[in-house]
Amino acid sequence: MIKAMYVHIPFCNNICSYCDFPKIYYQEDLIDKYLDTLNYELEKVYKKEMIDTIYIGGGTPSSLSLKQTIKLFEILKKVKKSKNIEFTIEANFDSITEEKLDLYKKYGINRISFGLETTCNKHLKFLNRTLSKKKVKQVIDYANKMGIKNINIDLIYGMPKERIDELEQDLDFILSLDITHISTYSLIIEEHTKLFINNIENIDEDLDYKMYEIIRKKLKENNFYQYEISNFSKKGYESRHNLTYWNNEKYYGIGLGASSYINDRRITNTRSINKYLEKKFIYTEEKLTIDDKCIYEMILGLRKIKGIKKEEFFKKYNCHIEEKFDIMNLKDKKLLEENNGYIFIPQDKLYIQNEILLSFVGGSSNGKRE
Ligand code: SF4
Numbered sequence: 001m002i003k004a005m006y007v008h009i010p011f012c013n014n015i016c017s018y019c020d021f022p023k024i025y026y027q028e029d030l031i032d033k034y035l036d037t038l039n040y041e042l043e044k045v046y047k048k049e050m051i052d053t054i055y056i057g058g059g060t061p062s063s064l065s066l067k068q069t070i071k072l073f074e075i076l077k078k079v080k081k082s083k084n085i086e087f088t089i090e091a092n093f094d095s096i097t098e099e100k101l102d103l104y105k106k107y108g109i110n111r112i113s114f115g116l117e118t119t120c121n122k123h124l125k126f127l128n129r130t131l132s133k134k135k136v137k138q139v140i141d142y143a144n145k146m147g148i149k150n151i152n153i154d155l156i157y158g159m160p161k162e163r164i165d166e167l168e169q170d171l172d173f174i175l176s177l178d179i180t181h182i183s184t185y186s187l188i189i190e191e192h193t194k195l196f197i198n199n200i201e202n203i204d205e206d207l208d209y210k211m212y213e214i215i216r217k218k219l220k221e222n223n224f225y226q227y228e229i230s231n232f233s234k235k236g237y238e239s240r241h242n243l244t245y246w247n248n249e250k251y252y253g254i255g256l257g258a259s260s261y262i263n264d265r266r267i268t269n270t271r272s273i274n275k276y277l278e279k280k281f282i283y284t285e286e287k288l289t290i291d292d293k294c295i296y297e298m299i300l301g302l303r304k305i306k307g308i309k310k311e312e313f314f315k316k317y318n319c320h321i322e323e324k325f326d327i328m329n330l331k332d333k334k335l336l337e338e339n340n341g342y343i344f345i346p347q348d349k350l351y352i353q354n355e356i357l358l359s360f361v362g363g364s365s366n367g368k369r370e
Contacts, residue, residue, distance in 0.1 A: 010023045
């Protein structure tokens, strides 16, 4: 049964230097055609299940005008929504307005994920972003006032020459806001980004580790509990949509570059806007064997701090987790722990989770979190 849907809006008013997401510059004349194609794709793939979480991501969904936003929400009216739906939209502070927030509320949005990334002017410039702290406060206050109380803020750290005190200032500012969720990402220089082309290098691993631990400590002290490698929330405000991914459950993904997990297949859509508009949606399709599914279960499930419930694993795959993977060996090396029927990565090894996760598929990693 599919209960989650991701919808991709690729348009951005500005392209950030680190960005590896499927995105294109906002082009007024393309948007209607894109939304029509999205509507066509939705009608083609969606089998009318009751959906429990919808996540509109991007790109920058808030870059759409009011009229375009209405068109998007009208398209999504076709989706049967459960009473308790978690309905998220991503937004940037540059393009959000009170009118757009009113519209979000009207169409049932109950969670907003804002890209803030950093408050430091020097680093904002490096990331090719802008931010007004005054506007951030106004927007969050307004969203709360109108009843959208489930709010995430994205933070990026680990920019070259970023100092610990600058990271702490970012955290202080974010913690001063009335929000429920914080996602943190260490800057990774991805190929095909402006930073990669400019030969920018990742920061020293020791500093990266130190920053990660500072974030974990400070957020914990402020009642944000860590439930995933990079995600923290107030109790009860975990992202139900993202938990679909980490629980290795099925989901629809529609739009440019979106991924789906349906019918035992992992499908990735094209990143070419021309192909997408020609309705040539699929770029790759991977048919999963039972072994593949078990590997996904491990590499996704162990991102959760509480880990994988052994009983659930057995129910899903009709075999014990230890029959599939050398759990004992990893426990001996103190890379995994077991408690209360759950297998999980110990707190002091979270930083090297990539290495641990890769042991389930073979290979090695640089150890940085993603
Ligand atoms: S990071 Fe977000 S806002 Fe920036 S270019 Fe990428 S998708 Fe657009």
